[in-house]
Amino acid sequence: MKRKLLLLAALAGVLSLKGQVTGEPITAYGAIADGQTNNAAAIQQLIDKVSAGGGGRVRVPPGNFMSGPLYLKSGVELHLEPGARLLASTRHADYGDRPGRAAAFIAARDQTGISITGNGVIDGQGQELMLDLFKRLRSGEVKQDSVWRYKRPEGRPLLLTFTGCSKVKVTGVTLKNSADWVQDYRECNGVTIDGITVQSTAYWNNDGIDITDSKNVTITNCFINASDDALCFKSENPGSSCENIVVENCTLRSSASGLKFGTRSDGGFKNIKVRNLTIFDTYRSAIALESVDGGRLEQIDIRDVYAKNTGNAIFIRRGHRNQQGAVGTLKGIYIANVKVETPLLKPDQGYPVEGPPDHLRPGFDRMPARPSSFHIYGHPFLPYNLVPSSIVGLPGYPVEDVTLENIEISYGGRARKEIAHIPLDKITTVPENPANYPEFSMFGELPSWGFYIRHATGIKMINVTLRYVEDDFRPAMVVDDVKGISLVNVKIPTVKELPVIQLNNTTGYTAQGLELPVTGNKTILTTNYR
Template sequence: MKTKLLILLYITFSIPAIAQKRLNIKDFGARTGLDFNNASIIQEAIDQASASGGGIVTVPEGNYLSGPLVLKSNVELHLEKNAILWGSAKRNDYTAGKMAIISAVGQHHIRISGKGTIDGQGRELVQNTLLLLRAGEIRDHEWLAKRPGEDNRTNLIYFKGCKDVSVTGITLKNASSWVQNYKECEGVVIDSMTVNSICYWNNDGIDIVDSKKVRISNSSFNAADDAICLKSEISAGSCEDILVENCTLRSSASGFKLGTGSVGGFRKVTVKNLTVFDTYRSAIALETVDGAFLEDVDIDGVNAKNTGNAIFIRLGHRNKDSRFSTLKNVSIRNVKVEVPAGKPDIGYPMEGPLPKVSPHNLLPASVTGLPGHEVENVKLENIEIVYGGGASKERAFVSLDALDKVTENEAGYPEFTMFSELPSWGLYTRHAKNMTISNIKLRLRGEDFRPALVFDDVKKLSLDKIDIPAESSAAAIIVKNVEGLKYQNSKAAVKKI
């Protein structure tokens, strides 16, 4: 209740009231049914509202088909309960620069609200595109390759360079690309939203790209790709002052992620109270691999079940220039994760892809930098992870006297399987500085021959209250090239190699 009140206050005081002039699209001639495109009619209502200083354009109960719409300053698009705005399933209704059902560029004080639904008909749109390609009616080299990039498929919402944005209450379904993209915006409120988009590849539930002052709360995301994803795509840009709280996430990629696109930076990101389930990759993934800074990230309260990986923190070097990413000041606490022995998203329409390098045993949480470019000031506190176990040396094996053979994979795509086999079952850390781990509890449901924790090339490591099963390996914690180890309030054996 307190959170919803704060969000309401944020909306009320940060976004000036939109003029209360109401325009019903039916008064402009809108028709229900999926055989009439209402795009020009709805656009006329939006244009009229904007020209008169602002207003609320209402979509009443019913099914309304539409092509691309452009939202304008001081206009609110309100979808009443049981109103569905269907995106056109005809590829020729979309042109360059208009690849979203609702877009806005450089606008201010814009809103989408209500209890209605926007359905992009993504599966049908893809089928129509393929038919036109095969018939030679359209030409597009990207579609004839593996699959087209995000810019060549349709978002439901695309806002760029906008200020004071609010999207609340609605349901978003079935995009053929990222569901919604807020790019280089400032002052964005997302609240009480439901996203269900699992009909095609790269269906991120929501993408925040180089935007500032963003609040995402009280929402649920079921996505074929990352559920909530922050990206930075330009060197002068960054995601800053971001709050994500009280959300439920399901993904055939990662639940909450910073990256993979990481050119500029990420700063002051706060995450609270997430529920994650049936997620193929990581519940939490923090990735900077294209030269970006990533700092001042605070995550508190994550409950994840049936998830392929708990925590993945990665500093890499995928960019071709000499810039290196930096990653520092990250706090993750009060996290519970259950990692199964099997694939957690089996049965969903768009399952996560099998690892490029296999086989491997169940993979641990990991915190990894690069030689000479360490992950700095990471704190893990009150963490509980239960693993399915079942590791086998016949499947894969990294000897503890051969830790140097674990690939750095400096330029690899960042995901928890990128190292193939890892030498521990609970947590693997390499190339880190000033790392603090306290009150961590690791459990196994099946046997695992590996030690629980491995630390390699770590400067200043504090371990406090490490709870590991007594039946695990005698050398439960392995340290190599670790300087300044502080170890207390724990019974697990530590072995230096």
């Protein structure tokens, strides 16, 4: 009898715990699943109650629940059941009219232990929201000089914005159709993002995941399809940084770059580990590492990346956009086990929001016969020769200590001199562009097809294979103003013209196991142009 009572008591405890975990549904507070009623007041009331009671689950049951902005509070888990759709309001007035960025659909500031879980959908309805704005602009209800500026991101709401929060978890859900960046975790500590799907190509500037000056972040098992950078790390606070970041087992598609560090780099990035990425149909770079705003970019370890149909493989840039401040650092980079296929044609053509053209040159009457040539806004768009991967610093401020190991990159080729030609004795005329926005195409035409390395020290390339599909008249590699470059088992099987590698103003060059299909005393050309 005593044992039976103990079992019944234990069962009651389990049932009680189960009920506590399940939480209260938003419908118990008046939320209506008609896709039209603004349920913000009902949902917020439940969030506030649960947080005040010490935390717990707020449950969104199956159905279409529309809402204005919501504020997540400490201890609250917003749980979306299968079939649940939380729809952001499409009325721009619901997001306020204040200086700066519009309120996010779901926001939190200085909260602890917050989470969004489940298998439901959070839909920003970004396209419908912007159509509402344009309608009100045309009617005169909203002025173009108001906080909601026409076609600019400052007034558009993000889907999620968590600022200064700790112990943050977002798992399982689908985030889609944001009017701006999908999610930004800013100056947070302890962020777990796992198993989410991001489908956001409804409008411009739709970064998939932004991590800004946050620490101790784990991003795993995510699928991201974004009409801007897919996975983007930023540092906008000179006194802070992104540190202790782990990324694993993610698939990325982007109308900009796949994995990117340094759109802003005021503070910096340190101790980053990335493993097992699949990147596809991406307009700009598969991997972009940029330090241009005075911050540091150090201790970056990226391995096991497969990128297909992407505009550029690897872009590493140390610049000086903050011209009145110090030059940041970029050193201690290890990239390994990477295979990239860069096609001849535009890799993201046909997506709802394609990447913009990089070289718009008005005034040309005739176009070269190349399939990717077309007109934009009435101006002829002159195609450019494919841009190589690059490692580029500044005079006196080199990129330092970069190792590339087990790398295979295939380029479409088909470069043409009538599009652009930089003679070998003119390679120093490539512009420095120290203050330009960092992007793989920022230097315009480059004199090589495989790798362009300039202003660097301590470069190691181990088991690297570079090939093109169609002929390219340029050298495979141009190395300019570099101190210490080691090529070990580097294979370049497709070259036909000499030189294969041009070293200019470069010291400390060593090669072991170099495999080239051509021979001659000009296979590797050493020059001293300044």
